[in-house]
Amino acid sequence: MCRNIKTLHNFKPPATDEEIRASALQFVRKLSGFTKPSKANELAFNRAVDKVTADAHELLDSLVSNAPPRDRDAEVLKARARSAERFRESN
Numbered sequence: 001m002c003r004n005i006k007t008l009h010n011f012k013p014p015a016t017d018e019e020i021r022a023s024a025l026q027f028v029r030k031l032s033g034f035t036k037p038s039k040a041n042e043l044a045f046n047r048a049v050d051k052v053t054a055d056a057h058e059l060l061d062s063l064v065s066n067a068p069p070r071d072r073d074a075e076v077l078k079a080r081a082r083s084a085e086r087f088r089e090s091n
Contacts, residue, residue: 009060012069020060024052 005023008015028048029035037045 008056009063010065010067010069011072011075013072015060020056021049021053024049024056027052
């Protein structure tokens, strides 16, 4: 589940609100063990996602880096190459 949480810091263009919320949702899913909470837990679950999203925004807004921003397309290509290498080695 948490493999879907991507690094969002130091990219050009910066992470979108949707990307940050998606990462927060994955984090809360992992912590709670729920993919979709029951009606009884829905309010607490959604409140946690909202709080993690807000804290993630605050974190990303406060981080600084001396490195040049990373290119999203280049990072996708690197990830695909790593995946292809990993699966090629296991066969």
